Amino acid sequence: MVTAMRTELIANATTSFPFQNSSLFNNPQSSLSGALKGCLGILDGACIEKLLLHCASALESNDGTLAQQVMWVLNNIASMVGDSNQRLTSWFLRALISRASKICPTSTNFDGISTFQRRQISVTELAGYVDLIPWHRFGFCASNSAIFKTIEAYSKVHILDFSITHCMQWPTFIDAVAKRPEGPPSLRITVPPCRPPVPPLLNVSAEEVGLRLRNFAKFRDVPFEFKVIDDPSSSSHRSTDEIMCQ
Structure with missing residues (x-):
């Protein structure tokens, strides 16, 4: 799954997304700063891949704070009607949220996720x-x-x-x-x-x-x-x- 994600994101790495809260990139006190290191205020395909992997690692190590911060960033990128990077991010974010709900049942529910899953x-x-x-x-x-x-x-x-x-x-x-x-x-x-x-x-x-x-x-x-x-x-x-x- 990670290999497929990496291939798709690299293939579409030309798309980039400006990140408004740039203080998180350089603030050493922020647990998110490590995940965003090297992104320089722009989230392209490579940085999105990095964020997804950091989020998965955070969930694996039960670091709910970091996982929630990374999910917040990814949620601002993800879109079901955006370009290929945004759509791919949206699907992987859904998978991560599903994983988080098993580890931490009270984890944040992002906009649209519950509605999407409940649609019949x-x-x-x-x-x-x-x-x-x-x-x-x-x-x-x-x-x-x-x-x-x-x-x-x-x-x-x-x-x-x-x-x-x-x-x-x-x-x-x-x-x-x-x-x-x-x-x-x-x-x-x-x-x-x-x-x-x-x-x-x-x-x-x-x-x-x-x-x-x-x-x-x-x-x-x-x-x-x-x-x-x-x-x-x-x-x-x-x-x-x-x-x-x-």
Whole structure:
């Protein structure tokens, strides 16, 4: 990750950002002065990289004061609608804030971070996003191809989906098995009751996603069943082994 960050920032190092509070560059009493040393009042790609690494090191050593100061500087640079350096900084800053929240739950929440993370999208929006981004298509196609070859001789297939892709992989898989010369297998997909709180977040439940998959499978004449694993807090909670044996 650091290598990718360094490559991208160096490639765009021509962009620079003036830093208004220049006293922090030269004040030996400021814990931020070391991180900003050599930047000379201008934050270019190389200095942004340095700040990100200093912030990560500060979090690793539990230096909350330095981490918060560096995050403050980075927050003044980061922008989701700026140039490539600003956008990249914004994403790495989000990652650092997420890391800080685990180390220090009361860490500062910067403007826009919580709103961004809480935003939920519709299934239609997510499907459009998946269609637009090539690595989703490639990953799903490669995975579906491997699964398709594995189930070649089976008439019943049970898939446990613990991914965070909200079942976006399965419509193309259902379409593929529907075209199988010997006929489609009986397909069951089981998912957990909740997903990790990481983007993208859907504004519908897993059951609603399952209903859409059922309708599509019915349209393609594929015997299909969709199950949501019992909530862990439920007294009827079953183990993964029990689910797989069904």
